[in-house]
Amino acid sequence: MKRTDIMKIVLISCYFLFIAISFFLKFNPGKEIGQNFSSFSVDMVKVLPCAFLLIGLFEVWVKRETVERHFGEKSGIRGYVWAVLLAGTIVGPLYVALPVAHSLYRKGARLSVIFTYIGASAICRIPMTIFEASFLGIKFTMIRLLVSIPLVIVSSIVLGNYLVGSDYEIMEGK
Amino acid sequence: MYYLHIVTLLALVISLLVNRKKTLKAARIALKRFLAILPAFLIMLILVSVVLFLLPDKLITQYLGSENILTGVLCGSLFGSITLMPGFIAFPLCGILLKKGVLYMVLSAFTTTLMMVGVLSFPIEKAYFGTKVTILRNSLSFLTALVVAVMTGVFFGEIF
Numbered sequence: 001m002k003r004t005d006i007m008k009i010v011l012i013s014c015y016f017l018f019i020a021i022s023f024f025l026k027f028n029p030g031k032e033i034g035q036n037f038s039s040f041s042v043d044m045v046k047v048l049p050c051a052f053l054l055i056g057l058f059e060v061w062v063k064r065e066t067v068e069r070h071f072g073e074k075s076g077i078r079g080y081v082w083a084v085l086l087a088g089t090i091v092g093p094l095y096v097a098l099p100v101a102h103s104l105y106r107k108g109a110r111l112s113v114i115f116t117y118i119g120a121s122a123i124c125r126i127p128m129t130i131f132e133a134s135f136l137g138i139k140f141t142m143i144r145l146l147v148s149i150p151l152v153i154v155s156s157i158v159l160g161n162y163l164v165g166s167d168y169e170i171m172e173g174k
Numbered sequence: 175m176y177y178l179h180i181v182t183l184l185a186l187v188i189s190l191l192v193n194r195k196k197t198l199k200a201a202r203i204a205l206k207r208f209l210a211i212l213p214a215f216l217i218m219l220i221l222v223s224v225v226l227f228l229l230p231d232k233l234i235t236q237y238l239g240s241e242n243i244l245t246g247v248l249c250g251s252l253f254g255s256i257t258l259m260p261g262f263i264a265f266p267l268c269g270i271l272l273k274k275g276v277l278y279m280v281l282s283a284f285t286t287t288l289m290m291v292g293v294l295s296f297p298i299e300k301a302y303f304g305t306k307v308t309i310l311r312n313s314l315s316f317l318t319a320l321v322v323a324v325m326t327g328v329f330f331g332e333i334f
Contacts, residue, residue: 011217012216056201060199143282147325
């Protein structure tokens with residue numbers, strides 16, 4: 001086991017010990033933190049199993065060539081369009097988009113398309129956009145989308161090209 | 175949220191009908207991937223629970239409503255970057271803030287960074303993309319959010 005792994009285990013155990021003691025001694029800040037933890041955990045438990053199952057199905061069923069054709073080096077501008085459309089239909093925040101993006105990359109998508117996908121999944125998920133427009137108005141949402149989508153694509157291209165030039169290797173997800 | 179569950183269920187059923195073996199393999203891949211990233215998720219949850227305790231809604235409301243546009247936008251983008259809240263909490267909160275007179279551009283800075291910049295999801299992003307890329311991507315997203323906020327301000331006639 002690496003040193004960083006041991007550090008993580010110690011940190012996580014200390015945290016849970018702190019929460020347990022807080023509940024036992026009725027220490028309010030600790031109790032409140034524990035409640036925050038549990039309410040967010042419930043949110044994640046609702047989303048994550050589905051997200052990872054879909055990733056599993058994706059890895060089994062979708063051929064590498066298909067991903068390469070639509071998201072790879074030769075996909076040109078279509079790759080970005082696909083990335084934005086795919087991101088728009090997906091549910092779940094940044095932490096769901098990250099493993100999906102990783103999976104796409106392993107199947108041969110190019111880096112700038114991956115970053116476009118991550119950025120777009122943050123800003124233009126359809127269910128969320130509808131929700132936003134109903135609280136803040138359609139004008140607000142339209143301005144936000146029209147300004148941010150081009151910016152996301154441009155900055156993804158810049159970041160992707162920079163990394164390709166510097167022999168970047170993606171991690172294993174651990 | 176139900177939308178995701180329906181899609182997953184449909185995909186699973188279709189996959190099972192077409193090929194059981196492949197579906198089982200998919201489930202195994204799903205489990206393996208999930209367990210590999212689980213520690214990073216736990217650390218993120220821990221960070222979220224502590225930060226939300228230190229930065230309650232009331233404090234956020236107070237700072238976003240600041241009279242000074244610059245302070246408002248900066249606070250909005252900082253809060254948006256370091257907090258992590260689901261859209262179904264964030265947008266109603268913004269709706270309330272709007273009625274209280276908070277500027278559109280401040281709300282834009284807040285929601286855009288909330289969605290694009292993830293200081294608390296750093297452990298997860300780092301596990302997949304490494305430290306350098308995570309920092310670069312988040313910094314670029316932060317700048318993007320500031321541009322979006324300024325443009326929102328221009329279109330709503332809040333500046334210039």
